[in-house]
Amino acid sequence: MSATDSTAGASGSGGSTQGASGSSGDAPEQPDTSTYECNICLDTARDAVISHCGHLFCWPCLHQWLETRPNRQVCPVCKAGISKDKVIPLYGRGSTDQKDPRDKVPPRPQGLRTEPENNANFPGFGFGEGGFQFGIGAFPFGFFATTFNFNNGRPPPPGPGTQQHGEEQFLSKVFLWVAMMCVVWLLIS
Amino acid sequence: MANIAVARIKREFKEVVKSEEVAKCHIKVELVDDSFTSLRGEILGPPDTPYEGGTFILDIRIPETYPFNPPKVQFLTKIWHPNISSVTGAICLDILKDQWAAAMTLRTVLLSLQALLAAPEPDDPQDAVVARQYKETSDIFSQTARHWASNYASAPHREPVMDDKVAQLKNMGFDEHKARVALSTHNWDIEQAMENILS
Numbered sequence: 001m002s003a004t005d006s007t008a009g010a011s012g013s014g015g016s017t018q019g020a021s022g023s024s025g026d027a028p029e030q031p032d033t034s035t036y037e038c039n040i041c042l043d044t045a046r047d048a049v050i051s052h053c054g055h056l057f058c059w060p061c062l063h064q065w066l067e068t069r070p071n072r073q074v075c076p077v078c079k080a081g082i083s084k085d086k087v088i089p090l091y092g093r094g095s096t097d098q099k100d101p102r103d104k105v106p107p108r109p110q111g112l113r114t115e116p117e118n119n120a121n122f123p124g125f126g127f128g129e130g131g132f133q134f135g136i137g138a139f140p141f142g143f144f145a146t147t148f149n150f151n152n153g154r155p156p157p158p159g160p161g162t163q164q165h166g167e168e169q170f171l172s173k174v175f176l177w178v179a180m181m182c183v184v185w186l187l188i189s
Numbered sequence: 190m191a192n193i194a195v196a197r198i199k200r201e202f203k204e205v206v207k208s209e210e211v212a213k214c215h216i217k218v219e220l221v222d223d224s225f226t227s228l229r230g231e232i233l234g235p236p237d238t239p240y241e242g243g244t245f246i247l248d249i250r251i252p253e254t255y256p257f258n259p260p261k262v263q264f265l266t267k268i269w270h271p272n273i274s275s276v277t278g279a280i281c282l283d284i285l286k287d288q289w290a291a292a293m294t295l296r297t298v299l300l301s302l303q304a305l306l307a308a309p310e311p312d313d314p315q316d317a318v319v320a321r322q323y324k325e326t327s328d329i330f331s332q333t334a335r336h337w338a339s340n341y342a343s344a345p346h347r348e349p350v351m352d353d354k355v356a357q358l359k360n361m362g363f364d365e366h367k368a369r370v371a372l373s374t375h376n377w378d379i380e381q382a383m384e385n386i387l388s
């Protein structure tokens with residue numbers, strides 16, 4: 001599979017492009033350095049990011065592509081939907097990435113860090129695209145999960161005694177109380 | 190600032206040059222000058238089409254924003270095809286417009302054009318006259334396309350009847366290409382064609 005090979009045969013207006021994909025395996029020599037080439041500049045990917053559809057790009061290259069077509073953000077290879085928030089940065093060993101990638105222009109999107117335990121505990125509680133959904137029955141639990149998540153998430157919890165810590169404790173107490181009320185209400189009704 | 194367009198064309202050059210299709214002489218790219226922004230493409234007419242065996246030359250211009258925007262491509266070889274202007278050689282093909290994607294290469298473009306020769310899209314025409322002929326009288330279309338390919342693209346299969354009609358008008362003092370266009374446009378009716386030229 002040569003990475004440079006676009007099989008994006010857009011059907012649709014203006015003439016058929018089928019057959020355009022051609023045979024993709026026609027670069028038999030060179031043990032696969034092309035696997036790590038950016039699909040846009042065809043050079044080794046720098047500040048590499050990968051799309052959900054699995055296609056590799058330099059972040060600056062992909063950024064420019066997204067800027068060129070703000071209204072039609074598709075993967076340059078397979079034309080799947082793509083956006084700034086839906087690419088994953090790749091950090092290789094010894095990559096320049098000990099620096100904050102955001103210092104670069106354009107900033108590379110950050111890696112997504114999810115907490116492994118939380119996922120299993122509350123089925124029906126979606127982590128995916130940032131939209132929380134819970135069914136009626138699981139409502140209070142979902143609520144618990146969100147409050148706990150506050151503390152489990154990325155920003156490390158502020159140390160005890162700080163004002164923010166106090167506020168958060170207060171907040172979680174309030175949430176807990178509200179949740180209890182919900183349960184009671186459910187039981188009564 | 191190093192120009193990404195030039196860097197990429199240089200890489201693509203190697204890719205196309207060593208690809209299978211080149212070995213079979215189906216597609217080809219050449220530099221016009223040292224700038225890497227003006228190129229000459231070549232595709233072979235696909236088998237079982239009126240263009241079979243013809244050599245079609247393309248003018249390829251690389252914009253500064255390549256590969257984020259498509260190359261500008263048009264036929265230099267005159268061709269009779271619903272999606273290619275018989276006058277200017279302008280091409281109507283989605284990937285050269287809004288369906289372009291930055292991962293596409295000159296190789297994909299040339300192969301897509303070859304595919305377009307094999308499968309015209311008369312519903313999204315560039316040349317309305319040709320498109321109508323393609324839809325309404327497909328036999329005449331095929332013969333006309335073959336006639337053009339043999340005269341302009343050195344395709345081996347000739348259409349002797351059509352060659353004769355063009356020769357007739359030429360002998361009457363008309364310009365050969367004008368005569369061919371008029372005849373092609375009027376389904377090879379000599380009188381209508383003459384009227385058209387004289388009007």
Ligand SMILES: [Zn+2]
Pocket residue numbers: 038039040041042043045046057058061
């Ligand atoms: Zn790149």
Ligand SMILES: [Zn+2]
Pocket residue numbers: 051053054055075076077078079080
């Ligand atoms: Zn993709």
